[in-house]
Amino acid sequence: MPTSPACPQCTLENTYVDGGQYVCADCGYEWPMAGDTxxxxxxxxxxxxxxxxxxxxTVVVIKDLKVKGSSIPLKQGTVIKNIRLVExxxxxxxxxxxxxxxxxxxxCFLRKA
Known part of the structure; x- marks a missing residue:
């Protein structure tokens, strides 16, 4: 039996196949079996x-950024790991x-690490 890959959103391995898609049982995220969209x-x-x-x-912030909804700014040099692309x-x-x-x-405020 083929194993399902880990969920790209929550990185947990509790996934299953439903038709032509993988589904994460923990967070409900669905992605196609065909590959990268x-x-x-x-x-x-x-x-x-x-x-x-x-x-x-992994990317690095190149400029101090204010974050809406937070009192903590993102400082220059902050590392953002395991990014997800917006479709x-x-x-x-x-x-x-x-x-x-x-x-x-x-x-435009990031560089690849």
Missing amino acids: SAESGVVVRDSNGNALAEGD DDAEHIEGNSDKIKGLVLKT
């Missing part, structure tokens, strides 16, 4: 230096820092 849509996400970004990359949007990524979870950041 960003490669299929043709959207290339690039950092401030022009380097291509992919799911799971059909080449200007934004999703990720978590050590202190702030659920960030959506513009790629």
